[in-house]
Amino acid sequence: MLLEHLNPWHRPASEFEPTAFAALLFQAPVKLLLYHTYHLLTYLRSTPKPSQQPPIRVVCISDTHNHTPENVPDGDVLIHAGDMTNDGSAAEIQRQIDWLCALPHREIVVISGNHDTFLDPRTRPSLSGEQRRGSLNWKRVHYLQHRRLSLTITVQHKDGDQVHTRTPLLAAEESHRRIRIYGAPQIPACGPMSVHAFQYERSRDAWSETVPEDIDILVTHTPPKFHLDLALPKGIGCEYLLREVKRVRPALHIFGHVHWGAGQTVVWWDKAHDAYVRGLSIESKWTRGLLNTRLWLNVVRVAYRGMRELLWDRVWGGQSPNTIMVNAAQMHGTTGKLGNSIQVVDI
Template identity: 35%
Template sequence: MPPVRIVCISDTHNDDRRADIPDGDIFIHAGDMTDWGTLTELQDAYNWISSLPHKLKIVVAGNHDFGLDADHPRYVPEAVELFTSDAAKAAGIHYLNQQVQTFTDYTSDSPGELRVYGNPRQPEFLGKPYAFIYRPFPFEGSVEAWKDAPTSNDNVDIWVMHSPPYGRLDAITAKYKGLTGCQVQVRKIAAAKPLLCVFGHYHFSWGVERVRWEEDGDGVSSSEFLSLSPERKLEEGRDGPESVSEFSFPQLERGRETIFVNAACMTMNKASEDRNKPIVINLSL
């Protein structure tokens, strides 16, 4: 059975990236499609995403996508209706908000069921009233945000969120020292052990990391960076790995290994024309 080709991107921030998106079976956008989450901005994002040829398109919101957050003052119901409409589904778009969805028709030769979990919730960021935020652990909101997350019994293949889990591609430039990924989320992922986790939010840590779990329990046995952003390598004085954007995993061991992808397209300098590439994961299911 041929591998499933999964194209991952996040943090496009009003950029129309359709010309840069590689072909594939599945397209994943892990949030921050926009800067301010207005209906106009979200409509523009919907337009370019819906035009892509990928059979299945998974979308979660980010902290800048205000209009999609029903608990935020900038909520725009029409925006949610747009991304959950019959037209969206006909275009292959599935907007996930704290839920698991099962797919069977995601390639021309789908090898079986694909279970995907999506959750846009994230720890508050820089003290600003962003969308989909909660106070970080140990505050109760962090536990509430992930209380219904999948477990190993749910057999989730792909886990999509906007913000990184703690310790997994969540480094940030020294200017914002002290910010990290979510400590609750990392425990939930360790318990569920999906094959692939896709996120963004921390532009500085674009890259790919392969984690092997301990045979008994939820601890990490080993981890390896497979790709890191040029910005992070420069600031941290690293010699590698190269900033490669496509990987194949023909024999990933289910329940023992997870690939973490920080697919943030935006760099730390939005005024620059430089962008991080979409990351392609060829995965045998």
């Protein structure tokens, strides 16, 4: 296995493994250029500032698979984006709930992942009798399954590590914020439908007009396509979810599922992003995109529009509508061990 990863021409045996750079350079050279051009210009733009003050600190985790990460950062809200377990038994899920409830965060929100089998009535029969036995006690955890949640968070103004309250009246007005969260677990099929929870056929639209428009945080298990999901050569996230996120434009979108995609990025809903998605969606055959005029045009659009947006941001201080996207997977690839950083976002 190690030799395969050292081989620059290695083609992954699974869609959840990254394709080596040299293999991508051969298979999809124009898309590789498009991908890196878009992400370089995105990286150079400034970080969005919280729309309201004081900010709410959101700690994001996912794909713990029965493990309990150490040194979880402090925050106002802790969100787990699914795959708490491996086998999905009631006992495994309860142990994760108990661990989450022992953390000091004021609010804890959880959705299911495809490995949390017990939570989907369609896949629960695949568990043994012992694995199905018992019921879950969610305690203070908010479990969201196609559900919207509104929370009032008490926060305080901070300068560095100092907490400031100026007058009792002003402190009372500024220390409460209301956030709206929507969670949904469904994913494009990646395994047996009778075993993996909340799956739908990849060609099916399971998202359009399902997410409320007034939410601040969206929590899903699957990534939107081409975003923190091993976008090359084809992407394994959901294109219908991407359209829905673009329609709703939440401040924060948290997901997991694709362990190698862990991290966070800002998606700016502008014409550079439109060209990026269009370009990666184009299918190229034997020419590998080298003779595809439409693909090259989208590379040019990403570079031109991206530079305009970058100048507008850095020179004039303007910003397009945006969403912070976080792949919060804790599992490091397919190693079976935790290794990815816990993501923290202020909104």
